[in-house]
Amino acid sequence: MTEITQERWARLREQRRPHETIYELAADDYDTELIGVSDDGRLHLLLAIDLAPPSLPPDLQGIQVRILESEQVWIDISSRSHHEELLTLVANKVLYAIRTEGRDPAISVERTIEDVRAALRPLTPDLSASEQIGLFGELWVLSNVLFPTLGPRVCHLWSGPESERHDFVGQGVHVEVKTTTKSEPKHEISRLDQLRAPSGKRLLFISVILEKSLGGDETLADRVDDIREKLGTDGNALDVFDSRLAQLGWHEGLRQTGALLRFTFRNVHVFEVTGSFPRLPDDYVPPLGVTSIKYSINVGSLPSLDVSEVRQILAMV
Template identity: 80%
Template sequence: MREITQERWTLLREQRPPYEDIYEQAIEDLEAALIGVSDDGRLHLLLAIDVVPHSMPPDLQSLQVRVLEGGQIWLDVSARSHHEELLTLVANKVLHAIRIEGRDPAVSVERIIDDMRAALRPLAPELGATEQIGLFGELWVLSNVMFPTLGPRVCHLWSGPESERHDFVGHGVHVEVKTTTRSEPKHEISRIDQLKPPTDKRLLFVSVMLEKSLGGDETLADRVDEIREKLGSDGHALDVFDSRLAQLGWHEGLRQTGALLRFTFRNVHVFEVTGTFPRLPDNYVPPLGVTGIKYSINVGSLPSLDVSEVQDFLLTA
């Protein structure tokens, strides 16, 4: 893929007729992307889109995103000439996301500009220890338990960021993930109905055990990179995955801080929530005036499902 370079901008400036705009195809085999220089000297990346986005990213320095409507709708990412390097960086990232990863143009522009804004602002940790532990466990399960059976579709089932009752919601099975750094598999249950199987569906409970230490093998960034690599060129799944991460407070700037905890994976067990699984009874009704209940369970003495049984469950998702 031919990259956008300083030399290409210079050549466009030299070739632009007075008082006119000039545009050329941004990369080979992608007619829906153009770069150009307008008569006011502003640099542009034009991306053909089918519908006008519901929202536009706020301007970043002199970088602006606008919609041009006519016979074809274009997303116009532009910058003044003195911010050429910034636009060049954004343009190459966007074109790579569209051409190589198969991502949606409008979503790619918004995500990349948001990532750059996060990298440019003073950074403060947005994920506390509890949030990092829980998210690490969900991502580990997504990548190592569910992805081998469901593939990229698992990103569309990931409902934890939507604050639903369970972390993964499928047609025939729901999955709840709990992660602990304790020495035994004790987990906090935060909702009265969290361990209640949905009507006509089955519920799996995944217990993830981690060790948190300065010498740990991985951080959240490693989990994110692993999943993105597995998703490969499935642009739609990548967009969904990155959107879910953003909802939980993840942004790429966190890699530059010392706020990311280090973990070593210890163990994982999967259970079906049925029979004698420790939980409140399905017909339990809290006393009048009680609006929330938290309780702890220990799954250390329960028989867990083997890999083939888990796969059979997930095939109904």
């Protein structure tokens, strides 16, 4: 039986032209099985079927199972390039079940995914709902607000996992991210100095609003994959990013549990913490014996910065 190997994936990548999707037969004697690399760099195993199954297995460690319909109905098993080894394992197990054991393609895919899921079942605890909400917001901001200006070095500035005062710390600018699933941009401030700009530096406050629902667009796994894809081959930044994730309790086993919440991004606003921004006065001193203070702010009525203003400030990081 012709196996799927990393060398075959590499050869397809080399043969693929920019913005092109390329496929080849998984084996010369089977025209109902294809492997390929799509224009976005994803790796695919396509299996021809007569009818789409009533349900598909949930995503596994970044591996997705979808239905493609054209002149032929296909089961499409795909992953991004950094999950190549796992996709290769799954693809070969599926092809063995179809070719050697004579199993139905759809059933083979479902059973293989479940077998691998069971083998990878995590031994570490799940992230709580509040931890997922907060982490999702930080990752969204890292990818969509900070990365376009700062590039991969933003991973080195991500200080939230170190329990520092602010989530991102640069030489000239600090950034604090707060995320909520409420209908209004109300956020809890958990430290007395959290909305204080360090001496000689500027402080940005980023308010992220999400909707949490079973039909949400993304999970934490999608956010993690998005950033890893953007970091590409910057091994140093990838190592730092993965280390920070681990500090916050992320582990790859979370992908195959039912613990990951689904979110839909609703809105983001960026403010500079200065002037009339709602916060305790910088010179506020709590009464003797008060060791911590938590309070809530609502930024819904404040004017936010536009994209050009944010990028101008971030250029000082």
